[in-house]
Amino acid sequence: MRTTYRRPGRLVAFAAVTALATSLLAGCSSDDDGGSASSDGKITLNVGTFGVLGLKQAGLYDEYEKSHPNIKIKENVIERNDAYYPKLLTQLQSGAGVNDVAAIEVSNITEVVQTQGAKFEDLSKAEGVDKSTYLDWKWDQGTTEDGKTIGLGVDIGPTALCYRKDLFKKAGLPTDREELAKAWSGDWDKYVELGEKYMKKAPDGTKFVDSASSVYNAVFAGATERYYDKSGKEIYEKSQGRKDAWDAAMKVAKGDMSAKLKQFDPTWDQGFANAKFATVACPAWMAGYIQEKTGASGKGQWDMARAPKEGNWGGTFLGVPSAGKHKKEATELAVWLTQPEQLSKVFAKQASFPSTPSAYDSLKPSPATKAYFNNAPITKIYGDIAKNIPSVIYGLKDAQIGQSITDIGVLQVEQQGKSPAEGWEAAQKEIKDVLGQ
């Protein structure tokens, strides 16, 4: 009795296992990437971004969906680029799960152009793309040697200095942005000197600057010589730009003027909210961040002035991976998103600065942003810097070399009490390991 009763059960189990096995294997073999063309005939375009790119915040997706009823846009955001970029590479390599449109950070663009060029669509020939719309250097960064443009510029990072008027006043420093810009014009050492002056009368619990690393990045943003030379050889040891940035960062790290925070850490965010530091280098894309993290208490207290030298820190491109399901639609979207009219809207919302110079004259920051930064002429400050950003050579591992210097070298001196020589030695050793030498 028991055997006859049991047998069908076993057959069912067997069938279930077989079904499971086949579905498992089927799941491995087919790259059915869901969510592309849904049942109602709409095409879903996935946009992969990191941080706050501002496209969604400026309402551009909604606008595009309205004018293109058959398109739905889904943004997949990863907060930090150091997590986003490895994922992007894996997706490009496997061809599975790629976003239809993918954001690329400027410090990775050279590696993407040189090693992943074949895996992207050529946007230079796409309809509606006009090379002259974009800044020359921005266009060139996204273009391979044989003239294939794989990334269209979204925003650039002209770098100004943001400072807290209230803290400057308490420390007996001038608070007028023109006066300050003049005081440190042309030389970062003058900025550091001002920091020493600030520290003599610093309001309780505050420092002059958030971190030595941010000074390194700000100075390096204006460097004409970076980590690589024209032939793609690493020159980070001798590079004048690197040396200047390092020296300035060392003066800050060895002195008392740094709040010793690590950028983009939760504690850094708290530093904004609690007014722990009086200045921070602010590329355009950071202006929105400062507002968000400082909150209402900083309204009208933050102000901005031109930095000692013009420089570019950060910025983003949009590319269309060839493995995507809807390349045509994705290309149209990427082109539309990077037109001056659209990028002006992002600026109005987020203060991210467009890579399309024709938009500069008509750029208007949102009234809230303007009021937040004490009615500073944001457009003019960033526009003037943007026009004078030097054209520089980026290299394969720019991102990783930069990180080794700031998060190993500078940090050792700033927080672990090592000497600048020890810090530089540690950074060099790290870079060699990064480069696999």
Place this chain on the structure above:
Amino acid sequence: MSETTEYAETASPDKGDAAPAASGRRKSSPTSSWRSRLYRWDIKASPYVFVAPFFLFFGAFGLFPLLYTGWASLHRLELTNLDDSTWLGLENYTNLLQSDYFWNALGNTFTIGVISTVPQLAIALGIAHLLNYKLRGSTLWRVAMLAPYATSVASASLVFTLLFAWDGGMVNWIIGSVGFDPVNWRESSWGSQFAVSSIVIWRWTGYNALIYLAAMQAVPHDLYESASLDGASRWQQFRHVTIPMLRPTILFTVVVSTIGATQLFGEPLLFGGTAGSKGGADHQFQTLGLYLYDQGWINGHLGRASAVAWLMLVILLLIAAVNLLIARRLRKAQ
């Protein structure tokens, strides 16, 4: 190994009552011989079918990655170009064995492992002992013990990062109110390892306590009774009755925690914040897991990262061997 045991377990109850009946039927009626053949086939094959799902999954998600990682570890393989690999032989391994960063990570993994596992298990044992008494609302206490385990690594690490913040963190505030200088937890070598360990301890103590508690409740009550009749105090009962009875459980938790400690990744990564995979400016809390991630995904050297993964496997196998020896000793001693 596991196939044969599964086979024996699932097949034996059937044999007990059904096998004689089937053989009897075969003698009496030859037409039902296909049935008995089917039945025998069923007996032989079904257990394999039952265990098949595990092995299918293991093959797809365990064995294949393992072998592929082994292959990758013998090649120069970059994240930027997976189609292009050059044969290196053991070069990735020799490079690793000569790298200060690798030995540093190994050392950190060991020290963080010790300062997180030992207190964790000791505290868990104590808590389990307390929970074993008759308590009001015992379920509530037990659920509370398990709450940290149910918390995600991300949120736990975020909270601990803020607690251990150098400027304005609660831990430094407490230290300061007692009159000590604030400690830069993240950038000091012992401080950071202690902080990372504290996250691990917080998350896993309750889990281990519940395992101990379950084992304690299986200890026969008359042992305690006779011990108390002999005049043993509570503490003596704990030492001479509870602990010896718990020995296999303790060994199990030691093994599981050791494996967990060797693979430690999420806590130090998130504690490190920006550039967390470096494990601090001086790599002071970079574990092997972080080093692997840093090599493979930040620096893009997948071949070298695979070699780290295989060395971690070797280390785990060594630990398992040592554990086996100890277990055998213990059994002999009993």
